[in-house]
Amino acid sequence: MSCLASCCASLTCGLCSSVASGISKKSARLAYCGLFGLSLIVSWILREVGTPLLEKFPWINTSDGDTRTKEWYQIQAVLRVSLGNFVFFGILSLIMIGIKDQNDKRDSWHHGGWCAKIIIWALLVVLMFFLPNVVISIYETISKFGAGLFLLVQVIILLDGVHTWNDAWVAKDEQKWYVALLAISVGCYLAAFTFSGILFIWFNPSGHDCGLNVFFIVMTMILAFIFAVIALNPSVNGSLLPASVISVYCAYVCYTALSSEPHDYVCNGLHNKSKAVTISTLVLGMLTTVLSVLYSALRAGSSTTFLSPPSSPKSAGKKPLLEGEDVEEGTENKDIEGRPVSYSYSFFHLIFALASMYSAMLLSGWTSSSESSDLIDVGWTSVWVRICSQWVTAGLYIWTLVAPLLFPDREFF
Secondary structure, three states: HHHHHHHHHHHHHHHHHHHHHHHHOOOHHHHHHHHHHHHHHHHHHHHHHHHHHHHHOOOOOOOOOOOHHHHHHHHHHHHHHHHHHHHHHHHHHHHHHOOOOOOHHHHHHHHHHHHHHHHHHHHHHHHOOOOOOOHHHHHHHHHHHHHHHHHHHHHHHHHHHHHHHHHHHHHOOOOHHHHHHHHHHHHHHHHHHHHHHHHHHHHHHHOOOHHHHHHHHHHHHHHHHHHHHHOOOOOOOOOOOHHHHHHHHHHHHHHHHHOOOOOOOOOOOOOOOOOOOOOOHHHHHHHHHHHHHHHHHHHHHHOOOOOHHHOHHHHHOOOOOOOOOOOOOOOOHHHHHHOOOOOOOOOHHHHHHHHHHOOOOOOOOOOOOOOOOOOOOOOOOHHHHHHHHHHHEOOOOHHHHHHHHHHOOOOOO
């Protein structure tokens, strides 16, 4: 038995070393994404099969006479993995505060030492399963606010992205780019209103009073119309492309909100005939969630819109995600080492820490055990979180348009 354990440990260390040696300075950000994605997979696996194991831990199963439900243990598994992930990225965020150039010793800590990082991450995740329930309860409460903050950052990143896209094409000052802007804008608006019409069919079945769903869908269409009116106003320095993209995004958020309604709700036309979803639907939903969280964390952490180091050139935010460490040909190594960092390492890790909280809320249904344990991100809490996210997106976008008019003496980026 000891021989088998020794072989397993040796194999694990060898695999860890092989993976770590393959991570270069350019691919460090993708490696952090991979580690975060691994944490989501671990959370999902423990959520599905970890209940019998957690029941054997006396510091977790502290019920006196009252039997804990399966959903409670699933939430515990998700929160504990999430807490380990949060602590890991939170510590890295604190360590990386104040890095301005690549001469800083901590720059190598950010890009290297992957074997040690993987081991520390795994130890932190395991350690969280030895904490008392009261610590997890406190983290559960904090996670709801952290997840909301992550959604806010996600919205700001979207707004920053569409404005950057629009400015880049307008700066080319060629007719073909203006035509492309117009074509994409019209296409996005057609998609937004067409999709909203489909939502009426899916979530407003005949014979049922679905006033709340109708309100959500109509509000989405009204917001899209308001975006266009304000953006095209001559006194506003707006453009139709950001308005159309935000409209499509709001329609998508409305769909995700309505599809998160309880599956026994008569107005949920997608699932009102079934009490559980198929494995393929679960896999697709989980994959969509993972990709959304990973993209938002990577894009936000790499953006110079947020907390860029004072010495970091603003133009760095326009470079591809993996170009931050590239240099011009002929530049000597000593010049490379002295270059300012192109994004905030500290904020990059902070975004992953917040994303850990957000993913925990998704996998645990915002810690609500009222729905079936086979469902992911379903329940009225999920519905209202997404609807509020849509309204915040609309409010922030409108603010970016009218703020220069309200405060003409201030400079807005």
